[in-house]
Amino acid sequence: MNPNKALWEKGDFTQISQTMRESGDELVSKLGISKGQKIMDLGCGDGTTAIPEAERGAEVLGVDIASNLVAAGNKRATAAGLATCTFQEGDACDLSDIPDKTFDMVVSIFGAMFAPKPFDVAKEMVRVTKPGGKIVMGNWIPGDPTVVAQILKISSAYTPPPPEGFISPMTWGIESNVVERFGQAGILKEDIRCEKDTFTFNASCSPTEYVGLFKNFYGPTMNAFDAAEKNGKSADLQQELTSLFNSQNKAASPDRTTIPATYLRVTVNC
Template identity: 35%
Template sequence: MSTDPFAPLKAAQREGWGLFSPLAAFTTPAAAMLVDFADVKSGQEVLDVACGTGVVAITAARTGARVRGLDLSPALLVDARRNAALIEADIDFVEGDAEALPYPDACFDVVLSQFGHMFAPRPEVVTREMLRVLRPGGRIAFSTWPPELAIGRLFDLVGSYLPPPAGVPPSTAWGNVETVRERLGDAVTGIEFGREEMTIPALSVRHYRTNMELTAAPFVKLAQVLADQPAKLAEFRAKVEAIVSQYYRGNRVHQSFLMTRAIKK
């Protein structure tokens, strides 16, 4: 029996994020931005935490780095392995928990995460694990959603209807630079931030909202929970569309994100 107090949450995440693959293609430009920001080099040992369909891992492998990827969702790993096989990229993808990385201490030159580690329920645990497997002088780099911008606002809206378990902070806290500084603490030096944007094509705000309810785990779950409360579901959907409309231009939803990089002492 698992002693992890958040095992039920992680089981729900494993199931919910298994539907994410249709959105993964839109994250590929952001993956290149993160790999460039992290300055991944040929020959380096690289870990992609919460790798999903492998967009970051495969982008890093194309630099000549030796890459491994880990994710909770076996469904996403099927796609990751298929994507890697298409270009004969030798990447070791494994199912696993970002809060309990199955790797020895100090075995990677670079540890990356794109919109992934931020969903681990205990920031202090996932931070400790990512830094544990990183060599001194190695670089940690990740992309997250700021709470004041499009996706952060949407995730926080979901949280107002479906709060996380007690003791779990909002994932969007990882998009606040001061929070990131505090969480990385004195284990790192040379912390730097960058901001970029990714866009999601959508025929309308309603098309975008509907697609999120089919592919993004928090939205999938909330739509299921509110299925027998039509008035509340309609209220939630109206609020989602009101937020999205502020970032919708030219048949695209503009989603800005924060990138962080730092060197392990």
């Protein structure tokens, strides 16, 4: 199995994405979506941004590598009565079943950044976007002090080194890499805009309980706990993550979690 597919089908990311809904909707509200626009949401999960895009009148195709998340997205769209929102399996590195110049907008929020071949990802996103359309990515930033970059940094310290040739998904959070990757896909530097923005995780549980969701349902953290368990360091990993979540929690109530995270918002004019 494709290791990326195995990673995101491990656990149940919908448990995490439920805490991302408010910020997903807020992010979509900034995209200037108009009725009838054709949008691909790439690495869509169960529709944290795809569903709000359809609610604003767009025709949305959600594409994700994980079959369980595709099924969950279709279930959510059906429950919401959104006939213009469908989800299908696909690989961001190879969208060969999708014709050139199909979409007015391609959106990928913390999705395509995890695909293993970033130059192929950029090329495919540009290929399926109509001339005059745009691409919007949300990418976590390496070394950022906020929660997601720190979760991945902590987790990586407990897992075996990646295979030779591995390109970290966090490299999508560096502006020069974004410019180079889209540049090779034919986009001029002046048609690429990068700006920092904030995405907030909101959970109706304590930070300690929220760590439990990542431990049990988030592929990268699950892998870190599997490796830590073998080395007798599971308690250390648990403590590091619990300290991180508690220190970054902005909620006024101890039984709630509100953690803002900084990301790079990329806008590409095609």
